[in-house]
Amino acid sequence: MAEGTLVPAWEGLWDEDDEGAYLVGGRCGACGGLALGLRPICPHCHREGTLVAEAVGRRGCLYSATVIHQAPPGFEAPYRVGYVDIGEGLRVFAHVQAGQDAPGAGNAVALHIAAVKTAPDGQAQSGPFYAAAEGDAK
Amino acid sequence: MKLRRAGIMGVGLTPFDKYDDVPAEVIAQRAVVAALADAGVALADIGAVYASHLYQGEVFGQRVLRGLRAPEVQLVNVENACAGGSSAVRAAWLSVGTGEHDLCLVVGAEKMGRGLIAFSSADLELTLGNTAPAQYALAGQRHMHEFGTTAEDFARVAVKSRRHGALNPNARFREEVALEEVLESRPIADPITLLQCCRNGSGAAAVVIGSESWCAKSGGPNVWIEGSGLRSVMGDATERDLTNFGATRTASAAAYEMAGIGPEDIDLVELHDAFTVGELLHCEGLGLCPKGEGARLVRDGETGLGGRVPVNVSGGLISKSHPVGATGVAQFAELTWQLRGEAAGRQVEGAKTALAHSQGGTGLEAGATCVTILARG
Known part of the structure; x- marks a missing residue:
């Protein structure tokens, strides 16, 4: 399916701008805390309606990854997933590059948006995908 | 009170x-x-x-x-x-x-x-293709990275549990399995293979x-x-240390304190081995060994029948399968038989104090962990 027809597997958590792919962080205007996504209630100070969108997670450090061989519906095995410690201090779940040049735990990774899933109606869906990156993991 | x-x-x-x-x-x-x-x-x-x-x-x-x-x-x-x-x-x-x-x-x-358990609640990780075995696999991969644990170490848990299951007439899978057989069974989420997963x-x-x-x-x-602790560790509070199993640590600390004993006093354990990785990490979380040393317990036979602190002498979820709502209650049946001295064929001789541990949830720890300590009167 063409790249242009991708829709997000989860609304409002990732996007792209001139600098490339990013995750949508929610920065609290009251306490300064950061969460993944624009949630109604700040998980740090519990105020409602205080989170403002902020681009985060363009780069990170791979914490752990595994190759999934038995896939749930909508996914094609094998694929690699893991947790990435993003520069802003969150640990996020994402798809991760597999194969010969695949990053290992502790390696620097950079975010891309990739097709990861197919909906029951055949619609290709996108998700966050971290691939090996040059430079320091931190 | x-x-x-x-x-x-x-x-x-x-x-x-x-x-x-x-x-x-x-x-x-x-x-x-x-x-x-x-x-x-x-x-x-x-x-x-x-x-x-x-x-x-x-x-x-x-x-x-x-x-x-x-x-x-x-x-x-x-x-x-x-x-x-x-x-x-x-x-x-x-x-x-x-x-x-x-x-x-x-x-x-x-x-x-x-097949894979179908969770019905909306969860970001599950929506993006995470699975229950993959959650444990990610913990296992990090444990290998930090502590040098090997794929063979996790597989040894299945060999040990199936050896126990062969002795338990109540177990569902009663054939022993060899280490190579476990390692060469179908991969599910690396390093976890099919024989390292509990069945439904x-x-x-x-x-x-x-x-x-x-x-x-x-x-x-x-x-x-004699004591019980129930804890949930929610992923949002901190970056999760996947090798820590914090809910197991805090629930067991509460249970030990209430019972007035420590992990060194436990004669046998039934714990939540939905996947082999979980058993090693929960052994650490329950304080049966220091953090990072779980592999040693199964390498040296300490958690086997006849060892220092036998774990899952019933055969565990690996040998019994895992009917979700029944699993935690069944642990109490096994431990009661053990403490009464009625566990024919798999009896831990002289068992006086036992620990039951079970864990559930959609994220690795964003669920519940319950630890209960039993003693023969």
């Missing part, structure tokens, strides 16, 4: 299997009837019932007891994912301990299909918990509940 002493008077088990042609209610009723007979009490004596299940629909516990012509009774259905059974036992123990009731019944039951199952277990005066009437050796 100071609790009254409460003990396990009777246990019943409907051994885990497929039961394609048996309704879930009947699977559960068999365990209830067996537990009541073992305790020597009648359904009419029961003050409160706690029924654990995940997939059996509305008022399942009431449907089970209705078929046994139960009188009007206090009944709560308990859902805490895979820790639902142990949470139900805990609730019954508190009901007796606080003096609300003198005699309580716990029943945990499930009838399940095949159907089955039930029931426990009767009574006050000291009820236990005195039963005549047999008493099995007391």
